[in-house]
Amino acid sequence: MATIASLARCADSHLDAYTDPAGSYAFRTYDQLYNFSGGLTPLDVFAANLLSLRLGHGDVVPLFRQGSSAYTALRDSMQHVLDATDDNASFCAITSIDAQPFRLVRDANQRTEAILDGRP
Numbered sequence: 001m002a003t004i005a006s007l008a009r010c011a012d013s014h015l016d017a018y019t020d021p022a023g024s025y026a027f028r029t030y031d032q033l034y035n036f037s038g039g040l041t042p043l044d045v046f047a048a049n050l051l052s053l054r055l056g057h058g059d060v061v062p063l064f065r066q067g068s069s070a071y072t073a074l075r076d077s078m079q080h081v082l083d084a085t086d087d088n089a090s091f092c093a094i095t096s097i098d099a100q101p102f103r104l105v106r107d108a109n110q111r112t113e114a115i116l117d118g119r120p
Helices: 006-017 026-033 042-051 059-065 070-084 102-110 112-116
Strands: none
Touching: 042 059, 059 070, 070 102, 070 112, 102 112
């Protein structure tokens, strides 16, 4: 089983390939859509489809509804990752899945369990 520490040897090459405008990934296209304001928007979530996800309106609309639900808790966790992670954060230096900022990503991912289990 690979550890985060073992991925350090190849992380740079994977990131370079992922962000290469000539490559087959759409990261640069997504990045050029608009200027990021700091707040998570429906466009951010829909733009994830450019990164090969398959999200539809049923996945996105509930994230931005008023009130409290598993969806809004997920959105708030995703926003927390953006707010608490500075532009210079390096995931390559992480040696544990419990280290920050990766812990924030894990917390947000865990919020999807309630949605996948049908408990919105």
